[in-house]
Amino acid sequence: MITVIKKFYIGFTIFFLSIIIMGCSLNEGTEEFYRQENVLKVEIIIPEEIETGEGFDIQALMSQSDGEVPELENIKFYIWKDGEREENQSFQPEHVGNGMYTINSMIHKEGLYFVKVEANTNQSKVLPTKQFMVGAQLEEDMDAFPSRIDEVQHESHH
Amino acid sequence: MAQNIATNSGTGYPPSIWVGSAPTTTVKTKDIADVPWAAQNLLVPTSTIQGYIPVSIDEIVQIAQQNNVHPTYEVIYPRSKEGVFTLSAFPPKAKDEATIHIDQYTGAILADYRYEHYEFVGKVMAWGITIHKGLEYGLVNQIALLMLSLGIIAVVISGVVLWWKRKPKAHIGAPKLPEGKTAKGFFALMVVMGIIFPLFGLSIVFALIIEWLIIKRVDKFKKFFNH
Numbered sequence: 001m002i003t004v005i006k007k008f009y010i011g012f013t014i015f016f017l018s019i020i021i022m023g024c025s026l027n028e029g030t031e032e033f034y035r036q037e038n039v040l041k042v043e044i045i046i047p048e049e050i051e052t053g054e055g056f057d058i059q060a061l062m063s064q065s066d067g068e069v070p071e072l073e074n075i076k077f078y079i080w081k082d083g084e085r086e087e088n089q090s091f092q093p094e095h096v097g098n099g100m101y102t103i104n105s106m107i108h109k110e111g112l113y114f115v116k117v118e119a120n121t122n123q124s125k126v127l128p129t130k131q132f133m134v135g136a137q138l139e140e141d142m143d144a145f146p147s148r149i150d151e152v153q154h155e156s157h158h
Numbered sequence: 159m160a161q162n163i164a165t166n167s168g169t170g171y172p173p174s175i176w177v178g179s180a181p182t183t184t185v186k187t188k189d190i191a192d193v194p195w196a197a198q199n200l201l202v203p204t205s206t207i208q209g210y211i212p213v214s215i216d217e218i219v220q221i222a223q224q225n226n227v228h229p230t231y232e233v234i235y236p237r238s239k240e241g242v243f244t245l246s247a248f249p250p251k252a253k254d255e256a257t258i259h260i261d262q263y264t265g266a267i268l269a270d271y272r273y274e275h276y277e278f279v280g281k282v283m284a285w286g287i288t289i290h291k292g293l294e295y296g297l298v299n300q301i302a303l304l305m306l307s308l309g310i311i312a313v314v315i316s317g318v319v320l321w322w323k324r325k326p327k328a329h330i331g332a333p334k335l336p337e338g339k340t341a342k343g344f345f346a347l348m349v350v351m352g353i354i355f356p357l358f359g360l361s362i363v364f365a366l367i368i369e370w371l372i373i374k375r376v377d378k379f380k381k382f383f384n385h
Contacts, residue, residue, distance in 0.1 A: 030178060033168030035275040039266050041184045046208060065184075112207070127217060127265040131191055132208045 039065040040124035044117055052135045055106045060117045062099040064124075069099045075119040077103055082112040082131075090118075110135020163354070164279040171280035172271045174244075175257045181268040182240040183261050185210050190239055190263065210263040212236070217265055218243050225270065228254040236262045250293035252284040329384040 045059040058077065064070040076090040093101035107113065116129040161177045164170025174180045183190075191209030218233055222245050231247035245258040252273055259269045276284060288294035292303050325331045335341075352359025373379045 030165055030168070030173045031181075031269065034172035034277070035271065037267055037269060039184060039261075039268055040264075041266070042264055043185070043189070044210070048208065114211075124266055125221075126261075127213060128185070128210055128263050129213070130189075130208065130210050 037065070038121075038123045040070055040119065040121055040126050041065065042117055042119065042126045042128055044115060044128060044130040046115065046130065046132045050107065050132065050134045052110050053106065053108055055104055057102050057104055058093075058115055059100060059102040060093065060119070062101065062119060064121070070121045070124075072119050072121055075101055075117065078114075078116040078118070079105065080114055081109065082114065085114075107134045161283075164277075164283070169277045169279045171276050171283065172257075172269070174259065174269070175271060175276075175280075180242050180244060180259045183242065183263055184266060184268070185261070185263045187240060212262045213243075213260075213265045218245070218260060221245075221260060221265060221267070222258075225258065225267070227256050227258060230254075231256065242268060250288065250296075252281070252288045252294060255284060329382050332384050334384060 041063045043061040043063075045057075045061060047056050050056050058079070060075070060077070062070050062072065062075075075093060077093050078085075078090050080086060080089075091103050093103045095101055101117075101119075111134060112131060113134055114129055114131050116127065118125075118127045120126070161170060165173055165177055171177075189209055191207065191211050215233065222231055222233075227245050228247040228249045230249040231245045234244040234246060236242055241262060243260040243262055245256065245260070247254065247256040249255065255273045257269075257271045258267060260266070261268055273281065273284060285294065289299060290303075292300040295302075321331065348362055349359075352362050373383050
């Protein structure tokens, strides 16, 4: 009886060690054997150049990993200037069809801005943020650029 | 090896928990903002500035809470531009395990693997590991393992003592291979096991090398090991 236990134990130890030392290759696409998410995807579309005082569209193209047009439960846009975020100020975009949501916007002050899209289906949720510039960019503007650090600190205050 | 076999055949852990790679971001690489602090004092064209920035750690923590991840989770940061945030929880009980990959730009959950999503072999392995660590059943588990290890120590010591008492003077006392009998089946089993569990295979190879290089060649050893 004891030798049986010992054999089991040795076997188990070898088995356990082999789990730790193993890290070799795996077949492609094995995730298909296991549970998969129907992931909500988003592409935020902003014009490449935006002038102050001129209207422009901010669009979010929503898609889903199963290829269907997602049925959103909720979608909101947030827009703010670097370092001047006001919480709870959100915009409700218009659904123009095929998963495309859009708002029209106009910005009077040049600088670095952020747009955040919060959207979810009953299975998946996204909250991407995209940064963009408004107005002409001069070299001096670039010096004031630790925007990401500002944003992170800002986020942690609430 | 064993992990790969199980995961590949769809019977083990889902990929990326022990073996296999994590998914990557769903956004296009060209739409990702260049890291501003690396280029702070350079003139940067607008098109380079425009782009996605990663979600904050606060948002990652929020996602973890919303998805009921066991509070022992760790956050593994993305290691590349296309990489993901990974929440990894290996709490005392196997049933609470979680591995969750989050898109670093959109915050979407790309994969959410819990114990209940492991296939049969994966579940057995996970359960075996937490028992082995003495965590699955708490104190009872640890006492049982203590008895087991004391038992093994006792077997080792008593084995040596008993052998020493009965050992013939000239040699080790191991029986010779019986005439007409071969160990082909056993040999085949060892080869297969040695491939599936490479460390075990290596120790067998090591033993064979010792036997072949030293024991078979030195008369004194040969006699002692009753060859």
